[in-house]
Amino acid sequence: MNGPDRSSHLPPVVELNGVGRSFPGPPEVHAVSGVDLVIEAGEYLSIVGPSGSGKSTLLHLLGLLDVPTTGTYHLDGADTSAMGEAERAAWRGRKIGFVFQSFHLLAHRTVLENVALAMVYTGVPRRERGDRARAALERVGLGHRIEFSPSTLSGGERQRVAIARALVSGPSLLLADEPTGNLDSVTAGSILDLFDSLHDQGLTLAVVTHDDAVSRRAQRRVRTVDGRVHELEVEAA
Amino acid sequence: MRSFRGTPPHPRVRSSFSLRDLVDEALAGVAARPARLALTTLGTVLGVAALVATVGLAQTAGGQIAGRFDAVTMTEVVVAPRDPGATPGGNRGESTSTAPAALLPWDAEARLGRLAGVVASGTYSRLNVGADRVRTVPVVDPSGAAEQTMPVAAASPGLLSTLDGEVVTGRFFDEGHDRRADPVAVLGAHAAERLDINRIDVQPTVFIGDRPFTVIGIIDGVNRRTELLDSVVIPNGTAAALYDLTGPDEVRIRTALGAAQQVGAQAPLALAPNAPEGMEARVPPSPAHVKADVASDVNALFLLLGGVALVVGALGIANVTLLSVLERVGEIGLRRSLGATRRHVAAQFLTESVTIGFLGGMVGAAVGVLLTVGVSIARDWTPVLDLRLAGGAPLLGAVIGLIAGTYPAWKASAVQPIAALRSGT
Numbered sequence: 001m002n003g004p005d006r007s008s009h010l011p012p013v014v015e016l017n018g019v020g021r022s023f024p025g026p027p028e029v030h031a032v033s034g035v036d037l038v039i040e041a042g043e044y045l046s047i048v049g050p051s052g053s054g055k056s057t058l059l060h061l062l063g064l065l066d067v068p069t070t071g072t073y074h075l076d077g078a079d080t081s082a083m084g085e086a087e088r089a090a091w092r093g094r095k096i097g098f099v100f101q102s103f104h105l106l107a108h109r110t111v112l113e114n115v116a117l118a119m120v121y122t123g124v125p126r127r128e129r130g131d132r133a134r135a136a137l138e139r140v141g142l143g144h145r146i147e148f149s150p151s152t153l154s155g156g157e158r159q160r161v162a163i164a165r166a167l168v169s170g171p172s173l174l175l176a177d178e179p180t181g182n183l184d185s186v187t188a189g190s191i192l193d194l195f196d197s198l199h200d201q202g203l204t205l206a207v208v209t210h211d212d213a214v215s216r217r218a219q220r221r222v223r224t225v226d227g228r229v230h231e232l233e234v235e236a237a
Numbered sequence: 238m239r240s241f242r243g244t245p246p247h248p249r250v251r252s253s254f255s256l257r258d259l260v261d262e263a264l265a266g267v268a269a270r271p272a273r274l275a276l277t278t279l280g281t282v283l284g285v286a287a288l289v290a291t292v293g294l295a296q297t298a299g300g301q302i303a304g305r306f307d308a309v310t311m312t313e314v315v316v317a318p319r320d321p322g323a324t325p326g327g328n329r330g331e332s333t334s335t336a337p338a339a340l341l342p343w344d345a346e347a348r349l350g351r352l353a354g355v356v357a358s359g360t361y362s363r364l365n366v367g368a369d370r371v372r373t374v375p376v377v378d379p380s381g382a383a384e385q386t387m388p389v390a391a392a393s394p395g396l397l398s399t400l401d402g403e404v405v406t407g408r409f410f411d412e413g414h415d416r417r418a419d420p421v422a423v424l425g426a427h428a429a430e431r432l433d434i435n436r437i438d439v440q441p442t443v444f445i446g447d448r449p450f451t452v453i454g455i456i457d458g459v460n461r462r463t464e465l466l467d468s469v470v471i472p473n474g475t476a477a478a479l480y481d482l483t484g485p486d487e488v489r490i491r492t493a494l495g496a497a498q499q500v501g502a503q504a505p506l507a508l509a510p511n512a513p514e515g516m517e518a519r520v521p522p523s524p525a526h527v528k529a530d531v532a533s534d535v536n537a538l539f540l541l542l543g544g545v546a547l548v549v550g551a552l553g554i555a556n557v558t559l560l561s562v563l564e565r566v567g568e569i570g571l572r573r574s575l576g577a578t579r580r581h582v583a584a585q586f587l588t589e590s591v592t593i594g595f596l597g598g599m600v601g602a603a604v605g606v607l608l609t610v611g612v613s614i615a616r617d618w619t620p621v622l623d624l625r626l627a628g629g630a631p632l633l634g635a636v637i638g639l640i641a642g643t644y645p646a647w648k649a650s651a652v653q654p655i656a657a658l659r660s661g662t
Binding site for chain 1: 252254269654655658
């Protein structure tokens with residue numbers, strides 16, 4: 001598909017073409033319609049918009065948690081619309097790292113086990129998991145909390161564990177849903193600093209938020225309005 | 238810095254979830270809430286324990302009863318002609334023309350001695366002495382004080398040891414007395430008491446009708462044919478000569494433990510090789526039958542109770558697993574976001590409920606075995622337990638867990654990851 005000189009023609013990480021998602025009614029709801037969106041490798045994108053604007057639906061579509069009713073979605077050049085449920089799950093585990101507002105850490109497992117959980121379903125050999133989880137935790141600055149229980153960590157630390165879990169599979173896209181929604185402003189700032197440094201390392205990020213301050217940290221911003229996506233001018237920092 | 242780009246997607250990828258990972262995740266899920274685990278398994282524990290204890294106690298009790306029978310009944314075989322009343326008269330040593338098969342040989346003891354498993358044997362016959370009475374003086378005493386009506390029996394020398402009897406004083410008659418048809422008699426303990434005879438060194442004589450017999454011994458302690466203790470017993474040869482006895486009424490055999498069935502099958506052939514069908518051997522019921530009978534009627538109620546407890550246990554597992562699915566919606570959504578398929582999620586919850594059932598079955602089996610042993614100790618029994626039962630009980634628990642977990646697992650697999658991840662739990 002890419003020919004011999006793929007380095008110069010890397011496909012975009014995300015390529016949405018006329019994507020729509022409607023929920024059968026009555027009345028039928030078009031949560032998202034006619035969305036064309038391309039996210040190139042290494043981009044840091046934020047998606048803002050009021051609730052009910054289709055922001056969440058777009059997040060689910062990007063995360064392969066939902067299937068568009070119209071249009072196509074290419075992830076790393078592969079047409080995900082043609083995939084079955086099981087293959088989509090496998091693709092999701094390998095290509096997308098999720099970060100949630102409420103962290104979703106397993107309370108009864110250590111920090112290390114929580115991170116290693118991301119490798120259970122992606123075919124990583126068991127003996128490699130410990131080292132890779134440790135490396136991911138080092139990257140988010142939690143190398144000293146490896147054997148802790150999540151319940152003893154602060155909110156910011158918990159979110160770092162969740163980010164380490166999202167990174168450990170080497171995803172093509174880090175998809176964050178209101179990552180600072182449960183954090184105070186200082187802690188939120190440190191998480192956003194971490195995102196910046198991950199972006200500097202070449203990671204592709206898409207952050208869904210309703211918070212302008214969060215979205216301003218992104219290199220590129222889009223706004224969802226009535227199920228459609230509009231590019232926003234990036235203000236000078 | 239390494240690139241975060243994935244390689245372009247040429248091969249189809251599949252989520253993997255190895256068996257070891259599945260077991261690890263399920264065990265971690267089960268172990269996360271120990272108190273709840275204990276309560277969840279309670280129903281299964283009770284049900285399995287009730288079943289194991291019931292069956293175990295039935296087997297133990299069955300073993301006890303059979304063991305008690307073993308002491309006497311289980312080693313006793315009696316052979317008698319099929320229809321002794323139809324035997325026509327005849328003399329000793331002569332063949333009877335009409336029904337030779339229906340007559341026990343005089344040398345029954347010698348014939349049976351050759352069979353493996355025979356410990357002792359002896360013949361017994363009740364003699365018809367008509368109106369003859371037993372006295373200790375030769376004249377008819379009008380006062381009748383020392384005159385008794387008592388049974389007279391004929392026996393072979395081996396009968397005493399066959400019946401586990403003992404000689405109180407004097408001796409039992411032997412083959413010589415038998416062969417010579419000596420007029421000797423042995424008295425049962427009760428008979429001796431009634432005749433006022435308690436020592437034999439004075440060579441007392443008893444008269445049956447007008448015939449004198451020298452008393453050579455007094456016996457006691459037989460565990461079968463206790464009428465012997467009330468009888469005057471004379472040798473077969475004497476009975477044949479004086480009372481025209483044509484053949485023994487029956488042969489009693491004491492066998493080695495466990496040999497009764499076999500001896501019972503062989504004895505008729507040894508006693509009447511030409512017509513073994515004319516002999517009837519009464520053997521004790523086989524131990525297997527005794528146990529089966531006990532197991533079947535003692536325990537129906539307890540088995541029913543155990544079954545009810547198992548159903549309750551299954552409902553408990555189903556209930557708690559379903560609750561756990563609702564509680565762990567966030568975890569399910571997370572696992573789906575990490576690449577788990579619906580099938581993986583279902584497999585994990587099913588494995589968890591099977592594990593719970595298996596644990597319940599194991600604890601229940603242990604409790605059941607302890608109950609069986611405890612009751613056995615209290616009753617001074619030997620505990621008997623089928624090992625397959627103890628081994629099978631945890632499997633039964635696992636099957637219960639499997640059945641109970643099916644619906645919750647299906648519910649878990651149907652959780653929508655979107656809703657789950659947004660739920661904030």
